[in-house]
Amino acid sequence: MRASRRLAALAALTALTVAACGGNSAGDQSDAARKAAANPQSVSGTITWWDTADATSEAPAFRELVDRFEQKYPNIDVNYVNVPFDGADDKFRTAGQAGDGAPDVMRAEVGWTSTLAALGYLQPLDGTPALTGADDYLPVALQSNVYDGRTYGVPEVTDTLALLYNKDHFAKAGITEPPRTWADLETAARKLEQAVPGTTGVFLNADAYFLLPFIYGEGADFVDVDSERITIDSPQVSAAIETVQQLTADGTGATDTSANKYTNMLNGFKNGTVSIMLNGPWSVPDVLSGRAFADPGNLGVATVPAGPEGHGGPVGGHNLVVYAGSPNLAASYLFVEFMNSTESQAYAATQNNTMPTRKSAYDRPDVARNAVIAAFREPLSSALPRPCAPGAGDLHNLVTPFYERILGGQASIADGLRDAQQKARRFVPGFES
Template structure:
């Protein structure tokens, strides 16, 4: 469950696996005069597949000359997708997680969509900007977001009451004060992993940035990053922040569900997990805390993108625009499986799911979870260095310098 979203807008599936029912790409085939397209997706849940089935049925009804076949990829999605893209046997359109989108965009295997967007008069202004920007590279658009997720602060109401805390903290200063009260009562304050996928908002809220998207350049050792990382490491050291593994869990939702910690910083995937594993725990959800009046967050989002090798680009673009259009997005909103990426559909989503308000609010100040073409090498380098900083008491300057050197050495290989 660690980074698992309701629906599909989460992180990449990273375990080794096989392709279900995939021997060759039939996107060039016709069936009784119909164009046949393939839609690639990963296996998230039966409910998600049911939603996609419904959306495809609506598309086929509106476009009787186009037949759509689903291609479900299980296991390591990216590992399976890359050779298909290289051999030009990839699905016509398919899911792309924002974390590795720049790598695929830069490699030239995805189709540029801007001309199709202009021709079909697709309203891109309706997308949450942080979600749309995640699939734009060097001034071009290579995908449209289908849904997204952000982080929020989850807090245990009973543990707050035990400590005499009446409301959740809105700022980090307030959280630190609450943490001291909680610790005095023998309660672990906040759980989150030593993972850039969670703590990066600290960096941006305190005025830093690990990555310059305009130049596709890693900027880990920039002095502006010291304050945010110092804040994170200091609070690890003084036990205001407790890593999940120290509380017996592989992600923060586990100790939170067990009542071992008062607060967690996780995405909306925590809600179905809590409903299944801890239905009797009383908890609330608040906006991600701010620093000195500046709010930050991460957005985890997934696009529909088009293979550059598709034999039917016009039809594939039509399918892509439908699957990210208002009708399909309304189906997403009605399903409650994920936060729709179109702002116009979010009120409908919140009417049925008011508990997600803080996650919807989070998109306003979010940074996409991606670090250009450096991808997993970057994540591994900064996470390893940050863990060393937490375990050995290294200064934030040394942590950042070490990570920068690792990334630079890898890029030269």
């Protein structure tokens, strides 16, 4: 019954997209895969790649890899387009539905992949060169690309949230190891505020994505995939927010519900007025530019503390996906294969301080020497996959305004979660609320 419900719920979405995206026939797909695998140098044409990486800090490395690809495959031209991350998924969906303007390849956030696949906009990559060496990928990272038994992307980069802390502050407060539970974190934060006058013990971002480690610690998520239910208003999510409220109370920590909440958290930490925050590897270059971390060795990184049901941060990152309506599938497969080779991943990782998704990339000496990558290996090992259900990847964006109201004192936990649950109704096709 559940499978039938989901298929029925998606029917209205997919009926239009199959025709709109100009999808290739099974024969065309197989021919493209065979051509790319058997005689790659015979492949020619132009492909467009939407790169959603930060235009200043990350894109230069990917531009270099594009140049290397064109040198290896002189008959293939790549139209490189850097597309702002915010809104890129909606832009792709609009182009896909119109059947005009979608790129051949896109760098997609992990939460987008199942949604775009369910809409019929993504090309399955099983049996193509794009999935060469699939057994080399970190299992959880690869899992984010699998929907309904087929693989619709390859994991380009991965990440997770970790506990970042100021070692000098810890030493002044007599704290000898990072906290292992949320209760330990509360105790540590109080000590820090007492030992380091003017500092905030812990600063927690009032964004629902940053709430996920607390929810995971309660053994839950915003959806229950097994029962196909949206669970925003569950007792476990309520308990997670109660923990956040304890940790952000006066004398322990703080939060911020303004539009600049993330920036304010980051600036406070890197300038030494915040002792602890939860953040990902993407934040480290900015952190190390602050006066509190003139000595990079002052930065501590640890796995997020545990709740009653365990610990772990959400697996984030980006996948490379191929548009189902691409007229240049063979070239697209080769491009994805090249961009995600061990050599390419190692280059991008060392240039951008990002986490590779290939296990073999971590064996490269330049990757192994990277302090940021090394520090996040342990937090990544306990990270949990995001639910692979269409629409589920966007639920934290839906929940965030309600979470802000709760932390800002404008709504109770019960009222805020009830309203968020109501808004999420029918947001995940086939899931009950």
